[in-house]
Amino acid sequence: MAVGDDTRAYRRDLPHLQKRGKTYFVTFRTYRRLWLSSQARDLVLDSCIYDHQKLCWIHCVVVMPDHVHMLTTPFSESTLEVILRRLKGASGYRVNQLMKRHGKVWQRESFDHILRTDEKVRQKAEYILANPVRAGLVTNPALYRWWWRADD
Helix, strand or coil: CCCCCCCCEEECCCCEEEECCCCEEEEEEEEEHCCHHHHHHHHHHHHHHEEEEECCCCCEEEEEEEEEEEEECCCCCCCHHHHHHHHHHHHHHHHHHHHCCCCCCEEEEEEEECCCCCCCHHHHHHHHCHHHCCCCCCCHHHHCCCCCCCCC
């Protein structure tokens, strides 16, 4: 569904707006709160940054035990929908292989928010990377193993 000149919307359970050149704060969760092991989080983190500088610029990502937070700017020839489909598909396949299981790894739906012009990418990245501290997993974000940040 077209909304404006370069704005596109798609809908699953939640509406998703896509606009070229915008940065997105994205959260997606495991299916039925599947708990990702350390090795599974390693695979998910690798999958999250695989398309960095190919389809999008990944500003930062943190892989929690049952969800992922990511800050990304898709390149003009790509869409957030495509990036997430590739990421969830590849990581889900690898996690299932590792855990010797079949079935869904990720919920179909994700939450995405286009950063407003007054929101600073660096501040949002700091917020995302502090998630393991807020969850009580570590006392300092640097102590959490499953995060990545681009050299801006």
